Amino acid sequence: MQTELIQEARRQAEICNACRYCEGYCSVFPSLHTERAFSDGDITQLANLCHNCRGCYYACQYTAPHEFDLNLPKALAEVRRDNWESFAWPQPLARRFHTHGGAIALALVIGFALLLGAIRAIGSSGGEGFYAVLSHNAMVVIFAPAFLLPLFSIAISLRHYWAKVDGEPIQMSDLMAAFKHAGKMQDLAAGHGEGCNFEDEDRFSQGRRHIHHAIMYGFLLCFASTSVATVMHYVFGMHAPYGFLSLPKVFGISGGILLTVGCGAMALLKLKSDRELGDPSAWGADIGFILLLGFVGLSGLVLYALSSTALMPALLAIHLGSVLTFFLLMPYTKMAHGFYRLAALVRDAQRKRDVFLVR
Amino acid sequence: MATQMEAYDIAVIGGGNAALCAAMTAAEAGARVLILETAPKPFRGGNSRHTRNFRCMHTGPLGPLIEEYSEDEYLSDLLKVTGGKTDEHLARLVIRTSEECLPWMEEHGVRFQPSLSGTLSLARTNAFFMGGGKSLVNAYYRTAAGLGIDVRYEAAVTHLELNGDQIEWVDFTYEGQEHRITPKAVIVASGGFQADTDWLTRAWGEPAKNFLIRGTPYNRGVVLANLLDQGIERVGDPTQCHAVAIDGRAPKFDGGIVTRLDCVPFSIVVNKNAERFYDEGEDIWPKRYAIWGRLVAAQPDQVGYVIIDAKSLNLFMPSMFPPLKADTLEELAWVMDLPADKLTTTVAEFNATCGDTSGFHPTELDGLTTTGLTPPKTNWARPITEPPFFGYSLRTGVTFTYLGLKVDDTAQCSSRDGKIKNLWAAGETMAGSILGQGYLAGFGMTIGTVFGRIAGREAAAYAN
Numbered sequence: 001m002q003t004e005l006i007q008e009a010r011r012q013a014e015i016c017n018a019c020r021y022c023e024g025y026c027s028v029f030p031s032l033h034t035e036r037a038f039s040d041g042d043i044t045q046l047a048n049l050c051h052n053c054r055g056c057y058y059a060c061q062y063t064a065p066h067e068f069d070l071n072l073p074k075a076l077a078e079v080r081r082d083n084w085e086s087f088a089w090p091q092p093l094a095r096r097f098h099t100h101g102g103a104i105a106l107a108l109v110i111g112f113a114l115l116l117g118a119i120r121a122i123g124s125s126g127g128e129g130f131y132a133v134l135s136h137n138a139m140v141v142i143f144a145p146a147f148l149l150p151l152f153s154i155a156i157s158l159r160h161y162w163a164k165v166d167g168e169p170i171q172m173s174d175l176m177a178a179f180k181h182a183g184k185m186q187d188l189a190a191g192h193g194e195g196c197n198f199e200d201e202d203r204f205s206q207g208r209r210h211i212h213h214a215i216m217y218g219f220l221l222c223f224a225s226t227s228v229a230t231v232m233h234y235v236f237g238m239h240a241p242y243g244f245l246s247l248p249k250v251f252g253i254s255g256g257i258l259l260t261v262g263c264g265a266m267a268l269l270k271l272k273s274d275r276e277l278g279d280p281s282a283w284g285a286d287i288g289f290i291l292l293l294g295f296v297g298l299s300g301l302v303l304y305a306l307s308s309t310a311l312m313p314a315l316l317a318i319h320l321g322s323v324l325t326f327f328l329l330m331p332y333t334k335m336a337h338g339f340y341r342l343a344a345l346v347r348d349a350q351r352k353r354d355v356f357l358v359r
Numbered sequence: 360m361a362t363q364m365e366a367y368d369i370a371v372i373g374g375g376n377a378a379l380c381a382a383m384t385a386a387e388a389g390a391r392v393l394i395l396e397t398a399p400k401p402f403r404g405g406n407s408r409h410t411r412n413f414r415c416m417h418t419g420p421l422g423p424l425i426e427e428y429s430e431d432e433y434l435s436d437l438l439k440v441t442g443g444k445t446d447e448h449l450a451r452l453v454i455r456t457s458e459e460c461l462p463w464m465e466e467h468g469v470r471f472q473p474s475l476s477g478t479l480s481l482a483r484t485n486a487f488f489m490g491g492g493k494s495l496v497n498a499y500y501r502t503a504a505g506l507g508i509d510v511r512y513e514a515a516v517t518h519l520e521l522n523g524d525q526i527e528w529v530d531f532t533y534e535g536q537e538h539r540i541t542p543k544a545v546i547v548a549s550g551g552f553q554a555d556t557d558w559l560t561r562a563w564g565e566p567a568k569n570f571l572i573r574g575t576p577y578n579r580g581v582v583l584a585n586l587l588d589q590g591i592e593r594v595g596d597p598t599q600c601h602a603v604a605i606d607g608r609a610p611k612f613d614g615g616i617v618t619r620l621d622c623v624p625f626s627i628v629v630n631k632n633a634e635r636f637y638d639e640g641e642d643i644w645p646k647r648y649a650i651w652g653r654l655v656a657a658q659p660d661q662v663g664y665v666i667i668d669a670k671s672l673n674l675f676m677p678s679m680f681p682p683l684k685a686d687t688l689e690e691l692a693w694v695m696d697l698p699a700d701k702l703t704t705t706v707a708e709f710n711a712t713c714g715d716t717s718g719f720h721p722t723e724l725d726g727l728t729t730t731g732l733t734p735p736k737t738n739w740a741r742p743i744t745e746p747p748f749f750g751y752s753l754r755t756g757v758t759f760t761y762l763g764l765k766v767d768d769t770a771q772c773s774s775r776d777g778k779i780k781n782l783w784a785a786g787e788t789m790a791g792s793i794l795g796q797g798y799l800a801g802f803g804m805t806i807g808t809v810f811g812r813i814a815g816r817e818a819a820a821y822a823n
Contacts, residue, residue: 014677014679014681015617015679017677018616018617018618018619018676018677018678018679019491019615019616019617019679020475020476020477020676021411021475021488021490021491021492021494021616022490022491023472023475023476024472024473024487024489024490025489025490030476033476033477036673036677055490055494056490058490058493058494058497059489059490059491059493059494059497060493061408061409061491061492061493061615062615062617063401064401065401065402066401066402066613067610067613068617068679190489191470191472191489192470192472192489194470202494202497202498202501203501
């Protein structure tokens with residue numbers, strides 16, 4: 001890890017710890033205020049608790065041009081990105097996609113090509129709907145590893161994280177606390193529930209929280225659609241294509257709309273926000289990731305709308321290519337943040353439990 | 360050459376809490392208001408930027424405040440710190456009005472949070488701003504903009520022309536040009552003069568050159584001096600100010616809260632000759648921190664040195680600066696540039712007079728006192744024996760000065776000949792009308808809010 005990033009975050013955290021005015025904003029400050037000195041692990045934990053809402057920046061009496069030059073959202077964002085790169089596995093892949101939007105675009109093109117190639121080479125031995133283009137078994141052969149390998153990679157990354165922050169064995173109550181926090185995006189709400197300072201300096205707005213909700217629940221609905229379809233296929237022998245009112249379609253279409261609209265809105269929001277309050281080197285790649293995720297949603301919707309036309313095989317390759325790229329890049333792009341945030345919230349729940357016991 | 364600006368009913372001079380409360384109140388009453396803030400936008404808000412809470416009377420639970428805090432208890436807390444040097448009529452007005460201010464503040468965008476960790480003793484009496492004073496200032500500027508109030512930053516008022524019983528015009532510089540405006544009414548809310556070291560030195564003498572200023576470098580008292588020179592009634596002693604002992608490594612200006620040190624009760628404090636000079640354990644720290652600025656100011660070179668040992672390190676809130684550290688007292692003396700022989704003798708004498716320490720209690724008066732030592736340490740007296748040893752230097756940190764404009768209960772200013780019919784004052788610039796000496800945490804924001812609103816209301820009634 002880059003020691004100068006950790007050291008700068010530590011310098012700032014020590015000033016925050018002597019001030020404490022921001023205690024009510026989010027999970028970072030109560031956690032910060034229980035320490036007197038900050039190990040690299042403490043800084044790592046604080047960085048992953050931070051949701052970059054920027055409330056503390058605009059409230060801070062010590063931001064530039066003040067000589068103390070505090071910018072905690074930026075310092076923690078830089079540590080966070082450095083964490084994710086350092087913890088990722090395998091390493092050579094890890095250090096491209098957080099800072100290079102072009103690498104994401106290139107990966108997407110390769111994804112399209114792979115799928116087109118698969119369709120050409122394997123094709124279908126007959127079947128309905130999309131399976132007429134690429135057989136069900138071929139899809140499983142491609143996507144099962146493309147889904148499981150990134151999960152395996154992320155599991156390794158999280159083990160690195162857990163060791164760094166001195167994580168303890170996880171209790172059910174820790175998980176419950178973390179999921180409750182994440183489900184409501186409490187750390188994007190500020191302590192008074194009025195949202196982030198993201199698009200217009202110190203004005204509080206729920207925009208980012210609501211848009212993030214749309215993306216997260218949109219993604220989960222799309223994921224649920226695929227999961228339900230898998231169960232229907234293997235357990236109940238009900239094969240695609242499914243009707244408009246079937247569960248896979250209801251989940252998929254509503255999720256696709258939320259994902260597409262959410263990602264579009266998030267990209268616009270990021271254009272309005274001040275890049276210097278985040279990690280400027282990750283800005284382009286973050287936008288690239290948002291557009292990729294939005295493209296997954298949009299291409300899925302277009303594919304559904306035009307599935308009975310001659311464009312379908314090409315659209316299927318485009319959609320599945322984007323899905324393939326998205327999954328394979330999951331451990332190395334902004335997508336990793338969801339896993340780290342959850343891990344940080346679980347660790348935070350443990351620390352609160354420990355502090356409570358000591359008292 | 361002076362240029363004319365568009366017509367305003369009211370000019371508010373200053374851009375902190377009191378100024379904003381006055382401006383918003385006046386604008387809501389229908390007045391056209393201009394705020395002239397001398398600081399650039401990033402440093403707007405004067406000392407309000409550095410504040411964190413609002414001391415508030417309440418007859419039952421109110422917002423973040425628990426239980427109750429009665430008018431009489433509030434007043435008695437105030438009289439204790441001012442030693443009775445308080446205008447009781449104005450003080451009661453501030454206290455009584457504070458209760459209705461809290462909901463008003465919320466309506467104007469301020470958000471509160473529970474008492475901060477390390478400040479639980481204030482949970483009943485002081486309402487803490489979420490994010491601190493700068494977030495309050497930000498919220499008020501947003502609300503003010505919504506009310507159509509114009510703000511000029513880096514607008515330095517140079518002169519108010521007093522003619523008989525009224526202010527005729529206001530001169531200020533802005534964007535390199537001189538401007539003259541003729542508002543119907545003027546509200547002065549531009550703080551004390553503590554950032555003008557020359558003025559402070561005239562009042563205090565040479566020691567003032569070694570003082571640090573905890574807040575804004577923009578409160579230089581230009582308007583205050585201008586009005587006093589023209590015979591506006593004054594109040595307060597120029598040597599009186601809110602001054603605390605802060606970390607000696609703090610910057611000259613604007614260090615704010617993170618430079619404060621809370622370790623005195625668990626320490627011995629010596630001067631540059633390594634001699635103790637005051638009872639470090641006289642009372643709990645929130646009741647004593649505001650006297651240590653003057654105590655340190657009275658020592659040679661206006662500097663003090665706090666000495667603690669390992670067992671006390673985690674008993675107080677951290678400062679932004681780590682303590683100096685050494686394995687022996689001799690080494691610590693060397694690091695801190697103190698005479699080593701004298702320091703070891705002073706510590707040995709102190710240690711020898713400490714008694715049984717089993718009843719030590721860091722957050723209550725525990726009665727652990729020295730016996731036969733001068734000056735004594737009357738609480739938390741534990742021998743300094745456990746290495747490593749730690750030290751901080753202390754300097755006098757001035758928050759604000761009390762010499763100011765005398766106002767009546769409508770915030771109106773006067774001269775020897777009677778009231779000035781279009782001049783009001785609010786905030787630190789008139790706080791000397793209420794605080795003769797001493798300070799009560801969170802009371803400055805209460806004075807600013809109460810008198811800001813009164814000044815805004817009265818000025819608008821006059822201008823309309």
